[in-house]
Amino acid sequence: MKAIGISSSFHPYPNFDKKKGYPGIRAQAPAEYSNTITEFLEPLIKLNFGVPEELALRKSMCAFSLTTMHANDLSPLQRTPHFDASSPHHMAVLLYLCDERHGGTGFYRHKATGLQQITEATREHYLDVYYEEINAVRPPTRYFDDSNEHFSFLGMIPAKFNRLVIYRGSLLHTACINPALSINDNPRSGRLTVNTFYDF
Numbered sequence: 421m422k423a424i425g426i427s428s429s430f431h432p433y434p435n436f437d438k439k440k441g442y443p444g445i446r447a448q449a450p451a452e453y454s455n456t457i458t459e460f461l462e463p464l465i466k467l468n469f470g471v472p473e474e475l476a477l478r479k480s481m482c483a484f485s486l487t488t489m490h491a492n493d494l495s496p497l498q499r500t501p502h503f504d505a506s507s508p509h510h511m512a513v514l515l516y517l518c519d520e521r522h523g524g525t526g527f528y529r530h531k532a533t534g535l536q537q538i539t540e541a542t543r544e545h546y547l548d549v550y551y552e553e554i555n556a557v558r559p560p561t562r563y564f565d566d567s568n569e570h571f572s573f574l575g576m577i578p579a580k581f582n583r584l585v586i587y588r589g590s591l592l593h594t595a596c597i598n599p600a601l602s603i604n605d606n607p608r609s610g611r612l613t614v615n616t617f618y619d620f
Contacts, residue, residue: 421614422517424450425484426607436489443489443498445605449614454482457616461513465586465618471509475620482616484517487597488605491562499559500550501528501571504589506543509620514585517612523596524578525585526564528571530592536574537590565596579611589617 428447435441462477489498504512514525529536532549553570567573576596577585587593597603597611604610 421453421515422607422612424453425517425612425614428484428607430484430486430605430607433485439489439493439495439498442485443494444485444487446483446485446615449482449484449616453614454479454616457482457513457515458618461586461618465511466620469509469511469586469588471620475509478619480617480619482614484607485613485615486605486607486610487595487602488610490603491599494561494563496554496558499562500554500564501526501530501592501594503538503592504617505619506538506540506590507619508539508590510589511618511620512587512589513616513618514587515614515616516579516581516583516585517607517614518579518602518610519581520578521598522579522602522611523565523598524576525587526576526594526596527574527587528567528592528594529574531570531572536592537588538592539590563597563599564594 430445430447432445433442458479465471466473504510533546535542535546538546602611
């Protein structure tokens with residue numbers, strides 16, 4: 421897969437210039453990989469994450485990703501933990517095509533609300549508190565990877581070549597990166613991953 425990523429054509433993520441969403445570039449992953457990994461993972465996700473068997477799978481994206489935005493260019497929202505969706509069965513699947521020098525994926529608890537997972541029932545309250553905090557004091561210009569006055573660091577799944585990570589998109593999380601190494605648009609040496617998202 422890494423060889424395919426190296427030969428792929430990468431483009432900025434939508435709204436990259438507006439400093440929203442993923443702070444990097446992406447390239448379409450092969451349909452063969454996308455279809456094979458989906459066929460393999462669907463029953464495992466349903467079994468291990470308690471997804472009702474009758475719910476149909478919907479796949480929204482499968483793409484190579486490289487982190488390329490320098491910390492000084494990140495918007496305030498990109499400098500804190502985030503969640504992908506508040507729906508109960510939204511799943512993120514991350515394949516690392518880089519090694520442990522590129523950090524990993526960190527998970528957090530929001531101190532003021534006590535939340536580490538954002539549901540449809542808690543979403544509005546969480547966002548009200550979160551925006552009040554972020555508007556009162558802008559977060560430091562760095563990629564978030566630790567505890568601060570608003571978030572407690574719960575742990576990290578380290579990057580490892582060919583490691584596949586699956587987690588609920590409703591969990592508060594960040595990409596923990598090595599700024600000296602991972603801000604890189606070269607798929608040979610950058611923080612190359614394959615990101616796939618499912619909902620049920």
